[in-house]
Amino acid sequence: MRKKVSFILLVVMILCSAFPSWIFAEEQSNQGLYAGIKEAAQKKADTFVQGYGAVSVQYALISDGEIVLSGHSGVLDRSDRRPITAETMYGIGSVSKMFTTAAVMRLSDQGKIRLDEPVTRYLPDFTMADERYSEITVRMLLNHSSGLMGSSFTNAFLLGDYDSSAKDSLLETLSTQRLKADPGAYSVYCNDGFTLAELIVEKVSGMSFTEYIHQNFIDPLDMDHTKTPAEEFDQERLAKTYLQGFSDATPRDTVTVIGTGGIYSTAEDLCRFSQIFMKKPEGQANNLLSGKTAASTMEKEYEKGIWPAGEDGLLGYGLGWDHVNAFPFNQYEIQAAYKGGDTLLYHGALIVLPEYNMAMAVLSSSGVSTYSQAFAQSILLEVLKAEGHIPEIKGDVESAEPVKAEMPKEMINFSGLYASGEMIMRAEISTDGSLYVTIPAMPSYPVQKMIYTAEGIFRNQDGSGAIGFAVEENGKTYMINRGYNHIAGLGQIAVNEYMAQKTEPVKLTDSAAAAWDSRNEKLYYAVNEKYSSQAYATELPMAGIGFLDEAPGYLGSEIITDENNARAFVEIPGTAGRDLSDTGFMKENGREYMLQGSTILISEDYVTDLYTAGNAVCTIAEDGYARWYHVGPKDTGKTMTVALPENGAVAVYDEDQTCMDFTWITGNHTLELPEKGMVVFIGDPGVRFDISCQ
Incomplete structure (x- = not known):
């Protein structure tokens, strides 16, 4: 909910300090030590903003039930420079998965869910075009080993618009999909598993997911600044978000698959929530999960399937957690559980040290979750040293010029x-x-x-x-x-x-080769994203067909199987094999469409030049598909005026496929038409756009 820094590392770079309560009763020397660590945390927060482009960052630490460190850097809103406060809310992205995990585990504690029972026991309507689906258990949803393709995210990332269709249509979407691996074979990051888990929570509890987490976690823990997109609240409490190319703040970042990545919270509230996973939770946190159940979320689930040797890494899945023996704490034989979260606009990380009853959360507008992770873990090490839990901080692992050896x-x-x-x-x-x-x-x-x-x-x-x-x-x-x-x-x-x-060599039939050659270098444009979708706001939402001479028979990392289908084939644990989809084609009303997971895209063969003569009109058809047009030579440089309907939007892209204007964000009625650009009209069925151009 996954941005790479270099080819060698190929890691997401694309979703903290801790003190026990008695430190505040110590002498001035200890208070000075706390002040020193507080200063270090603030310096890192400032670096996050000034050095890595975050609009704002917020952090907090809890120890033995008390928030002992809380701070922030940056501004809430670039336009008026309003400051961030401890009550400013952020989208927490995939850290939301820990709420889903907690909900499932609480129901498990109550005997209402059994982790190793099949999903079909709780969701009898769940079916797939792959008989292995019946082997998927609830546990496999939480440890990422279900074998599901990955992320059915059509209309899941919206702006200022809550629409539950991505969750509501998931069972229908999955009913036509196959699995990419045997259930339980290995763990690879899977968002759809957590949306299924959200559905299970709703089915078993008889409540909406939002109601359930409020009643069972948010309200008992006094998390007054934790909300979901499904409820009403003052949106001015949210940290503002910005997209490259747009000067104004975006409408509210809305991830509609709530249990996968849609919750809003604060660093302090996340710290309060983290207590349920600690060895000695304080107050109400002690009543929400049993100690055995909380500890079981931090068992090494990733070891149940294939996995690379070695412990130092970004990943080592538990139940919900990205890593349950996280670096660098494993070097000190200290267990740390980590969960990162990234939407397209918000980012964050939560690290819990269960044996020490400590946790730190770092949230940001812009940035990436690995920055938050690095920030939190470095401060936590300082605290561990200050409290005498470790004699010294070992420092960064340093590299040295390698020595060449004889190769077998x-x-x-x-x-x-x-x-x-x-x-x-x-x-x-x-x-x-x-x-x-x-x-x-x-x-x-x-x-x-x-x-x-x-x-x-x-x-x-x-x-x-x-x-x-x-x-x-x-x-x-x-x-x-x-x-x-x-x-x-x-x-x-x-x-x-x-x-x-x-990869392995692939041999195509002559007819399959000819069919795919006819599509070579063609573009296909997404038509079933909603008018409020973030998909329109950055680069043009499209897919291209292209082949490599070095890899005949392959469409990217998919194997071409016949004239109209290509099949994802990689079976890679971790993240490199996440979010896969098969590619297929269909004809509808004489037009060819590409199908990739839950996304439908129309061939460029059926995209015409924009008609602007006289009083032009563009109407969205009954299928609700977006309508794409080229900017023709006669309209290049002109200004298009559009009457914008309430339930529709227009986006304009330049020759480099960069979004020049998206009216859902800007509200502009007049749009400049760039040379060799593209225009898309998006809206509900029957929506009409009146167009004039001069």
Whole structure:
């Protein structure tokens, strides 16, 4: 709810200090120590804003039931420079998954849900076009091992508009999908699993998800600044968000799949919530989850399936948690559970040290969750040292120039093409122990050269990044990404994940090859996103058809199976195999449409030049599909005036596919038409746009 910093690290970069209560009763020297750590936290917050482009950041720490550190940096609103306060609310993105996890676990405590029972027991209408779906258990939804494709997010990310259709239509959407892996085979980040879990909570409890979490967590813990998009509240309490290219703040960032990523909260409220996962929760937090149940969320669920060796990494799934033995705390034999969250506009992280009854939350407008994570973990280390729990802070893991070692000849067999869910790359291993990694679709991208070392892996020139290879028990060959990435002024994160899977040759029939060749280099434009969707607000929402000479028979990381279908094939744990979809085509009213998961896209063959002569009208048809047009030569540079309906919007894109105006954000009735641009009209069925141009 997932933004990469470099090819070697390929990690999301794209969703804290802690003191026990007695410190405030200590002598002035201890108060001075607290002040020093508070100063360090504020400095990191300022760095987050000034050095990494966040509009604002908010942080808080809880220890033994008390908020002992709370601060912020940046502004609530760029226009009037209003300050952030401790009560300013942020979208918490996928940190919302911990509320879903808590809800399921509370119902489990009450004997109303059994984690290892199939989902169909609680959602009898759940079905898929894959007989294995009946093997999916509730536990698999929470530990990301269900085998579901990933994210059915059509109309899930809106602006200032709550519409529950993404959640309400999920069972229908899944009914036509297959699984990408056997249930339980491995854990790979899966948003749809948590939307299913949200549906289970509603079905079993008889309440809406919003009602359930209020009654069982938010209200008992006095989390007065935690809301969902499904309820009414003063939206001025939210930190403002901004999109590149737009000077004004966006309407409210609205993630409609609430249990997956839609909750709003504050850093202090998240700290209050975190108490339910601690060994010795205080007050009402002690009554919400049993100790055994809370601890079970932090068990190493990822070890139940295939997973790269080693502990230092961004991921190590528990139930809900991204990592249950998080770096760098594992170096001190201290358990830390981490959950990050990223919407397109908000970001955050929550780290809990259950044995020490501490937690820290960091939230931001703009940024990325890994920045929040690095911020929180570095301050937590300072606190652990100050309290005497660790003798010293070991500091960042430093890299050193690698020493070349003799490479076993069989390593050459790992040469070949490798695919992730996003790209294909080539690995070439020479007999002298050198590895060369390239991206065929990006010939200008620098070649990554590495050398073989005595560790059995290849390291880059300064030793900061490494790539290894492994053949797993499923027979698949994987490229492994390892390294430590320093985020200046904030902290360090570790990476250890399977980044790509080796491809196999594909043989196409002549008819399939001809059908796909006829689509080569064509663009397809999304037609079923709502007029308030964030999909229109950045780059043009489209998909292109393109092929690599190096990978015949492949459409990106999908295998072409016949004239109209391509099948996602990668089976990669972690995140590199997340959010997959098969690609298909259909004809409707004589027009060709591409189908990718829950998204429908129309071929450019049926996109005409915008008609602006006289009193032109554009009307949305009964199917509700958005209507796309090219800006023709005769209209280039003109100003288009549109009568905007309440339930519709217009977006304009330039030749580089950058959004120049999206009326849902700007409210503009007059729009400049750029050379070789695109215009899309979006609205409910029957909505009419009256157009004039001069």
